[in-house]
Amino acid sequence: MQLRLDLQFFAGEKTEKATPKKRNDERKKGRVAKSQDVNTAFLLLFVLIMMAVFGSFMKDNMLALFQHTFTEFIHWDLTEKNVFQLFKEIMLEFAKIVGPVMIIAVVAGVGSNLMQIGFLFTTEPLKFDLKKIDPIQGAKRIFSLRALVELLKSFLKIVVIGSITFFVIWLFKDDMLMIAFKNAENALAFFARTTLIMGIAATIALLFLAVFDYTYQKYDFEKNIRMSKQDIKDEYKNIEGDPLIKSKIKEKQRQISMRRMMSEIPNADVVITNPTHYAIAIKYDEEKASAPYVVAKGVDHIAFKIREIAKANNVITVENRPLARSLYASVEIGEVVPEEFYQAVAEVLAYVYRMEKKV
Known part of the structure; x- marks a missing residue:
């Protein structure tokens, strides 16, 4: 009894790698190994590069918008038409300024996801599930090992990015102290350059952290989708069908x-035997085939049944050991006799036809 319980316990232990079907099912549900830090790092990196490249373009357009606002728009009368026109022009200028950044952000977000999990579209996570609002399950998630890991990971990111930010500020502390002696344009340029350096340095550090996070997410995902030996057996049964049911279907x-084969024996012209081990029922019908064909065959018990039915229906039985063996090995039920057996079968049929004429 104890041994049986131990075997059941080990059979239920999730020690096996997930099967391709299990992985595919999880993917359809939207459950994949993905690090959000990779998405965030790539998004920030590409946006910062975009701002570095198009920063002067954005600055010029913003200055032009402010200048146009305080030199022309300010003199417009407050009417419905003017407000609509003002709103339209500002939105167009705003789209021109932030449009490139938004486009590169979308491309970076989609690209980082494709890089991690490939193309995946599923509505499964959007379906309503009461388990998602279950307070007990929620408490388990909050106080789980994964939640602790996520907390430590967030703390590490804060420490690393905070340290990098402090280091960059410390490098430029002298320039910051002299900012009061610079004009507004130079001051803004300094802060923009410092912010860009700070952002790129922090993003590179975040990329390194994202590599470790993706490795952990992959490991955690693989651990969560592990299967027990019983799970694999059940999956095999679902795919291939229960072996017991399959055997019963095959038997049926x-x-x-x-039964179909036995029903054709009374219509046969001759049964060629071994004499006891093999039995082959042959029929020749010009309308159905160009040569004689096999309507039934069998060995031992089935051969006995074929001979018995043939005898009951007055079908002539001819003993020809080599021919019976060769036909059984070479021809399936419903197939015509191969060309190499034409002469031997023709002799048997000729003998049968002579016997029937005598009768």
């Missing part, structure tokens, strides 16, 4: 095929 099919 064999019985149906056997």
